[in-house]
Amino acid sequence: MFDPRNGGDYADLIDESVKAMRASALTSERVVRALNANLNHQDGAKPQGHIPYGFQREYAMTKVKGKTAMRPVGQMPDPETAPLVIELFRRVKSGHSFLSIARDWDKRTITSRGGIPFSAQSLRAMCVRKAYIGKRVHREDGEVFEFDASWPVIADFPGSPMKPAAFVTLFKEVGNLLADPARQTVNPGAGKHEYTGALKCDVCSGPIKVSTKTTVPKYTCRDQGCVVINKEGVDRVVQGVVLGYLVREDVYAMVAPADGGAELEAVRSPLAAKRAELAELETAPRPQGARAKVAMLDMIDELEGEITELEERETRLTPGPSPLAELFDHGPDIEPRWKATPVEVKRQIAALLLSTDGPLGQVRVMRVADSESDAVTDRLRWVTTD
Incomplete structure (x- = not known):
């Protein structure tokens, strides 16, 4: 723990912050360098990220700067x-x-x-x-x-x-x-609202629909009518949170699979240890005697097999391109660009962000009786799996 009131701790805190910024910049440079190398490869742009359905990847052990790793060599x-x-x-x-x-x-x-x-x-x-x-x-x-x-x-x-x-x-x-703008693939009236697929009733967990029976459009529980709330107010609150997330540049960068974080770290730690053990064996003096040599080669083969298995798992868990980047581009003027985005794409983004395992959580509409007040902000509950 650092105490900023302590001069030594304050200096260490600033030093660690600068080191962290530099490490982040170096990581960014490595990612960009690898991306550019893949895009401008002499044999054509190389595959990267998730494998498109219908394709299969070919992998091979390659050495880069003295390190052996499993890398995709073809698709x-x-x-x-x-x-x-x-x-x-x-x-x-x-x-x-x-x-x-x-x-x-x-x-x-x-x-x-x-x-x-x-x-x-x-x-x-x-x-x-x-x-x-x-x-x-x-x-x-x-x-x-x-x-x-x-x-x-x-x-x-x-x-x-x-x-x-x-x-x-x-x-x-x-x-x-x-x-073709004339193409219509859904029933009239379906999928017209960007957030209906992401909102849920907090009472019965059922879906939310839009009711236009009154002069002012309302969101209401579709199955049992548990909740009713002003649509415009909900849209304003939810859109503010969504755009606040989309304006961040980092959310369009590389992301790990949904459950890859902790598992990826659990793979990399033993992988680093086994690589170090293998390097030590490969650089060690060759033992005298046939049995000792055979035993050493067996150990190397066993380690290489374990490393290959771990590297395959690391490849599967290694961050890939963010799906968000395929739906919406980062940049200025986010509000007018969001307004011009087709409703179908908005619904896909809402489904990606507004779920229990999404970055923003699932938006659940509560009854007035269960809320602190009848204000829209008090009647919305953001639920995550954490």
Whole structure:
């Protein structure tokens, strides 16, 4: 503990703060340097972050500055899941709705790598992912840059039901279809409000809907009518918190998987110890005698196997690109840009931020009787899993 009233502690506190700032700056430089190296690789932009559905990664042990680590060296179509991606594009081009495809895939037990059924929203996001046509997209300072990737088109694999060039054409046709303002994929009146999907009733935990039966729109409990509250006031409070979060530059940076923090640290500690042990063995004098040499080689092989396993876990838990950066760009004039953002995208951002395991917590509407007052701020409860 530091006591700022103590001169020595105050000096140490300032010194540690400067060191922390420098360490943060060095980490930022390393991340940017690695990102630029991946984007400008001579063989095309290298893969980084989450693996798009339909692809599989190839990993290899590489040495960088004397350190051995498991690193991705390639990305290729997965013969088992790539045909499903092609099926998705073909069905959308034929006029199938994302909801009908999601329901069909759920019946066929087609899920993501994590075993989660695909939603209509996730299928739509797949249909605009340029990784499927061998491109990598990078966003920086509000601008979007596109690079030729080092991986092939998703249809470029033995036994593919489609030629790569034909899939590129199909991808563009689906993109034009989705960009058509006349396209309507939801029932009239559905999904018109950015926060209805994120708000919950604090009494029954049911969803919240918008009621326009009165002259002033209200949020009300959809299932049992437990709560009623002024919509404009809630929107003003929630939007203020959301924009206060979106204005921060750090939230668009690299983020770890939902449960990766503590687990990642638990992996890195023994990994560092085993690397040090391996380095010590490799630099130690070779023992005399065949048995001793064999025993030493066995120890090295065992350590290398353990290190490989730990590095694979470290790779899975290593921070990847923030999903928020794919929906909304950091920059100035956040309020007018938020106002111009489509409601569908706002709802996706709200779902990402306003949940029990999200950074802002789930917004629950309380009854007046359970609140300190009838003010909107007193009737909203922000709930997290912590």
